[in-house]
Amino acid sequence: MRRMFWLLPALALLLCAPLQAQAQSIDYEALEAVFLDKSLGRLDFDAHAARLIAVINRAPGSEEALAALRVLRENDEKLASHAALVDSLRKLADDNFRACGPYAQTYVDAYARFVRRIDASSRPLDVLRGWSGITEFSVMGPFADYGEPAHDEVYAPEVECDFAGQAQGAFGRVAWRKLPHFDPLVDRLDLDLHGRHRGCAYYAATLLRCEKPGDAVLELELNCPGKVWLRGALLLDYDTRRQDYPELALNLRLEKGDNLLLVKISGLSSLRARLRTRQGQPVPGLSASAPQSGVYQMAGAAPALKAPGVREAGRFAQELLHLKLDVAEGIRLRASRGEDVARDMARLAWQIGLCSLALSQAYRAHRLETEAGEYMEDALAALGSEPLARLAFLKFIGSSPLYSASEVNAIRRRELALLTQGDQASAWACVELASLLARDERIREAVECCERAATLSPTAWTLGLDLAQIYMQVQWRSEWLAALQQARKFAPDAPGLCRAFARYYEGHELPGAALKENESLARMWPGDMGLRMTLITQYLRVAQPEKALALAKHQVSVFPGDDYARKRLAEVHGALGQLDEALACYEELARRTSRPEEYLNSAAELLLSSGREDAGREMLRRVLAVAPEEHEVRRWLARLEGASDEFWLPWALPLEEVQKLKAETADYPQCPSVLLLDEQVQVVYGDGSSQMYVRQIRKVLTQDGVDEFGRAQPKGEIVAARTIKPNGTVLEPVTFRGNQVEFPGVEIGAWLEVAYIVREESNPFGGVNPARFYFADQTMVEPFLISRNVLVTPRGMSPLVRYHNWPTSDPRLQRSETAEGDRIVRIWDVRSAAYLEREPFMCSALELIPWIEFTRARDWRERSRELAAEGLSLLRTTRLLTAFARSLTRSLPSEAQRARAIYQWVNSTITTEGDARTPHQALKAKAGDRKKLFAALCHAAGVSLGFACADAAPVFRGGQVEELPAPDWAGPGESDFKKFLFVVKADTGGLLFIDLDERFRPFGIYSARLDHAPAILWREGKVELIEIPGGEKARDGFFNRTVIRLKADGSASASGAIETRGERSYALKEMLRKQSQEDRSRELEEQVAEQMRGFDAESCEFPELETVGAPLIRAFSGNVPRFSQSQEGKLRFALPIEKMAPLLSALVNKEQRLHDLVLDFDLNQGDELRIEAPEGYAFESAPQDVLLPCAPLSYSLSFSLEGSALVVKRRLALGPGRVPPFAYADFLRVIRRIGEVEDVQLTLSRSAAKAAKPQDVLPKAGRKKVEGEEDDY
Secondary structure (H helix, E strand, O other): OOOOOOHHHHHHHHHHOOOOOOOOOOHHHHHHHHHHHHHOOOOHHHHHHHHHHHHHHHHOOOOOHHHHHHHHHHHHHHOOOOOOOOHHHHHHHHHOOHHHHHHHHHHHHHHHHOOOOOOOOHHHHHHHHOOOOOOOOOEEEEOEEHHHHHHHHOHHHOOOOOOOOOEEOEEEEEEEEEEEOOOOOOOOOOOOHHHHOEOEEEEEEEEEEEOOOOEEEEEEEOOOOEEEEEEEEEEEEEOOOOOOOOEEEEEEEEEEEEEEEEEOOOOOOOOOEEOOOOOOOOOOOOEOOOOOOOOOEOOOOOOOOOOOOOOHOOOHHHHHHHHHHHHHHHHHHHOOOOHHHOOHHHHEEEEEHHHHHHHHHHHHHHHHHHHHHHHHHHHHHOOOHHHHHHHHHHHHHOOOOOOHEEEEEEEHHHHHHOOOOOHHHHHHHHHHHHHHHHHOHHHHHHHHHHHHHHHHHOOOOOOHHHHHHHHHHHOOHHHHHHHHHHHHHHHOHHHHHHHHHHHHHOOOOOOOHHHHHHHHHHHOOOOOHHHHHHHHHHHHOOOHHHHHHHHHHHHHHHHOOOOOHHHHHHHHHOOOOOHHHHHHHHHHHHOOOOOOHHHHHHHHHHHOOOOOOOHHHHHHHHHHHHHOOOHHHHHHHHOOOOOOOOOOOOOOOOHHHHOOOOOOOOOOOOOOOOEEOOOEEEEOOOOOOEEEEEEEEEEOOOHHHHHOOOOOOOEEEEEEEEEEEEOOOOOOOOOOOOOOOEEEOOOOOOOOEEEHHHHHOOOOOOOOOOEEEOOOOOOOOOOOEEEEEEEEEOOOOOEEEEEEOOOOOOOEEEEEEEEEEEEEEEEEEEEOOOOOOOOOOOOOOOOOOOEEEEEEOOOHHHHHHHHHHHHHOOOOOOHHHHHHHHHHOOOOOOOHHHHHHHHHHHHHHHHOOOOOOOHHHHHOOOOOOOHHHHHHHHHHOOOOOOEEEEEEOOHHHHOOOOOEEEOOOOOOOOOOOOOEEEEEEEOOOEEEOOOOOOOOOOOOOOOOOHHHEEEEEOOOEEEEEEEEOOOOOHHHHEEEEEEEOOOOOOOEEEEEEEEEHHHHHHHHHHHHHHHHHHHHHHHHHHHEEEEEEEEEEEEEEEOOEEEEEEEEEEEEEEEEEOOOOOEOOOOEEEOOOOHHHHHHOOOOOOOOOOEEEEEEOEEEEEEEEEOOOOOEEEOEEEEEOOOEEEEEEEEEEEEEOOOOOOEEEEEEEOOOOOOOOOOOHHHHHHHHHHHHHOOEEEEEEEEEEEEEEEEEEOOOOOOOOOOOOOOHH
């Protein structure tokens, strides 16, 4: 058995955690009872529970007992009785769980689950209050509106905690506030109570006062990145973006007096903090308070503690290391002396398997699924012949990140086919197979498996639950009920059966029967809070409100801090007509939350339904005072007060003004319609919420307009939709289907009017939400005659407005601002905006039409947080990934070399995605997400990856309808900074930018679109704006080489290669590699035949088609039967080269332009053609060389004679760039010249002695210009 040195770093990590009795020997009998007890195969969970409870009673402070307790919690629903477990937990509680050692809190949590539900007295609550965590915190924040990468940024409290001071937060100034907390039995703190709007990057501080110094353990629950300081010193940087952490248990030293504990909560998470002694008990003489004053300095040094390990795993990891290194070595030594070690080997495998199972469970309890899976695989390797181990493995892998869905399915089918046959068959295996068959909808086979399980374990009552689940899936009601009834014969008082019966009756609308089952369960579990809530609902359903009231009152008296219980009490009071009592409950609930509108709204509904209309209206006003975004409440209140809810009326344009407009087909001959009115009236409230009234009236001018606009689908609540025919008849749609309007009677000359309302929620900034408004058609198809934007805001709200193409001198563009009471009304009004004809390859309409945008003071740093989150989430590894990465890069010293090797392997190997969800799965399947696999392997190989989010260089932008030529730095939009790149330090000291989007791209080569492009760079926690260096311009394009050997009879042979480099090759290579050789060859032959008609290919080759980084080469050779015309001893033929004119003419299909010709792409092509004359022939002349520069186009065509051969070279470079209207005529002339110069006839004659001379082919530079001849460009 080989040495397992990979365990050493894992063990070192584990030893950072507080461990109990490291030298204590492992109780393998206990572990066998926990994981491999034979009763599991029989589905006898009660017998198994008895053995587990015995393990707990024997040594409750051991890791073996902890494992037993976890299994008992997993099997809760499968136990017919919990009495023995409850007795055991009660005995442990009598001594305040001291026997449980450092794991006492886990037993306390189990006590809260199992004991509290069967004991309705105050005793369980008294026990739990003594174990509550820290609930006294002051909180400051949020400092970021979203994004865990706020973890990297240092905010004010990390420098100094001034509890009387303020700081700039994400949504304005923030101060320290005591976090409200109302339930003494719940110590998980909800940051939503800190304010109405939740963000990220909060700081929570508590002042721990100790009577004497001592050691302690801080148990911290935080589901996002965070940091922990004690007395100003950084203890831990808990960056869960970079690695997965177990539940935190940090060793602290508390000093006498005050100890400030500060926690940074970087993402979205609740907070729970508990302080315990090293023995697991609450710290005596400790009090906590929320600091309200004082200034504390924070140190910026490196964290004092490293990543903590899973503390209960330490003993098992040490034992496993001992077994695999020392014991295995001793057995191997004895075997070398000829001793029989078979029994010792079996025992060793058994012990290794049990320790691995224990480690797998421990890691899974801490949500470390990767490590849990690896140890489960170790267990299977050691215990592979043990059916229960294999079943445990099958149960585990379904949610493991190490296995894809297809892999799980295949393994389960294969293993269960074996485990349900012969002597090793068990009831457990049959039930697992039944579940698999049921998912495949093979119901009868699944039932047969359950029946076989019943023969193997006749008294297993949980089989009834499994069968019921199968019958429920297909709604076989009688069989479903019969299965439950059969199970009750074996376990009449099983709580799980009561729940199953209640669910059955609820699902079949039998509330009385469901109530009876839950009442039976309540007699067994009188303290179960969830059950009490269910009973309250059921008593109301069966018209027994008095019982519901008694239960609700009891719940609130026992749990006064539970908001849900109090809400149910309010509902019961309301149902009984006890209005004052219900209102008192709602008022108390509203007092406890930062979002009281839900409870105030319920109170208003109750008041109004009880006839107390004045009080109800006042309650609705209270709702709007705290939550102006409750638009339905505003409409409700308006109707109650007899007011109009048509908020837009004071500012909307009267229809009479629209009717004055004239728009005829003759005025707009190219347009299918004209938009007479485009109007938006937006009323904004103090919290940033708003209501928008949008109204459009268009006139149909052509039949195309009839076809296009006969339907509409407004993006809001429709308030008006109608057709106004030319004769004045008004037609309204009968119905709106899915918010889709079908206008009736649409004809040429008709007006179509639609109006709708859009409502927006509040925002934490309390201002106008970011938006754009265009005063002309951004698609440049439809003229706008009147376009209005009306913005009504409270006084003091000043929206940030950015104007585009808004010349103040243009009288058609008007804006105004007036005060109306406590409001400011701003109006932007554009009449008859210039109608701009759309042209091919023109710039974005946003460069031309008038538009405004409402923005917010936000910038590119927000995009940088997204970048860091995306990149860091990829840096996860496993044993398999680490071993493979190291084997792949073992001899490579630099990070760049290792990254290159990984890049080449990933892109050469991973050709399909499959169903792999993780890099581990992708590596096993050799299929999956290449980007994720590359990042994981680099991380495993020690490559420090950075990340960049790039935008196209400005010259490549601005040719789309809604894209500006440059990124918006003040508030990046959807099209800004979207290109993700990995970044690695180059051996030369610079940076390599790595693009994984295309598989065949060379390492470190990126698109020319990114040359000198702006980018956001994240490296080692720091963010900066950079410009990506430029690369070789000609790295993308087409490069063709052809040799033609002419024959005297007019035929020819031809050979050559079409080489495609860079961007245009990647997708083409992917397409070609999926084709057959026959299809590839046929397409190549057809392409060559376009230049040499009649080309008959003899061979077509595609070298390096699978090579990453190599250009695409399509080589060909063949014959052309009739290449040239033979006449009077001469051979004549046209220049056999792809003509550029048809391609380029698409750019110049107009004689003149109004707007820039925008080439937001590039095209580079080079051609080299060698034409060899037949023996006895020579070219009569060589055409003159041509050079045609006209930015952004450059063209050259040259001819040279090499002996009897004519060599033709052509180069074309087009774009990126713009051709302004004043230069368009020259650009057009050059493209036409290109067509002329390529239309060349070549002639060969037998007169070999005749010297070649330049022919008068354009351009004519260097010779005398003929009279009337134009200049060339």
